Amino acid sequence: MKAFLNLLFVLSGFVLLGQPNFGEATIGKLQNSTLRVSGETNVTGFSCVFDPTYFEPQKKIAYCDQGDLILLRNATLKLNLDGFNCGGKAINKDFRAMLEAEDYPEIILNFKQFNRVERGYEALVNIALAGQQHTYTIPVEIVQGDLKHLKGILKLTLSDYDLELPKKLFGLLKLKEVIAIEFDIAGNLNTAF
Incomplete structure (x- = not known):
């Protein structure tokens, strides 16, 4: 029994040591951001x-912050x-109607991580849209200034989300399958670590 407790103590130490140390940050003034779907x-x-x-x-x-990650x-x-x-x-x-707003009134962008790469950063982003989720890796730019800016363009294929593309004028006007979400998330960043 004592050997089991010692083993449990050692294993719990490894688990605790292996956990990343997260700090907190508050991002304010997000109303300075821009976002466009085209x-x-x-x-x-x-x-x-x-x-x-x-x-x-x-x-x-x-x-x-783990160095390059x-x-x-x-x-x-x-x-x-509605926005x-x-x-x-x-x-x-x-x-x-195309995004099934009655059932799914929000698009959710969940930023999971940033990787430092040779030409800047890449973001791992999970997108929830019309009841489905997909994860993308996209290049982003981080711009420093009075406000910090996270800029990027995410291209989505609508068929990945099983969305019915609208057709107008008896099918003569058709939406192409790729849309772009262009974002400039701006705000002030206050960190406490």
Whole structure:
């Protein structure tokens, strides 16, 4: 029994030592951010701009800097589909219908980690859209200044989310399958480690 307790004590020490040490950060002034979803049809393009007043005023996240890898927890942006303006009532309605807003009223961007790479950073981002989730690795730019900026463009294939692409004018106007989410997440960053 004593040997078992000693083994348990040693193993619990390894488990505790192996846990990353997370610090906390608060990101404020997120209303300075911009986000746009854009795509193309066989005739023209469209752009739906997210109203930044729908962002939370501040967000608490946890992070662990491990050299070339920064792990994140709670680094989630919830984008209420009511916050998107595509330029008119009809296209707003089509956008919401395509993304199944009645059942899934938010797009959720969950940043999991940043990797330092030769040309900057790559972000591992989980996207929840219309009841499905997929994870992407995308290049991002981090810009320092009065406000910190995280900029990037994420291209999604709509069929990955089993979305029905809207067709207009008896099928003559068709949405192409790839859309882009272009973001510039801006805010002030206060860290406590």
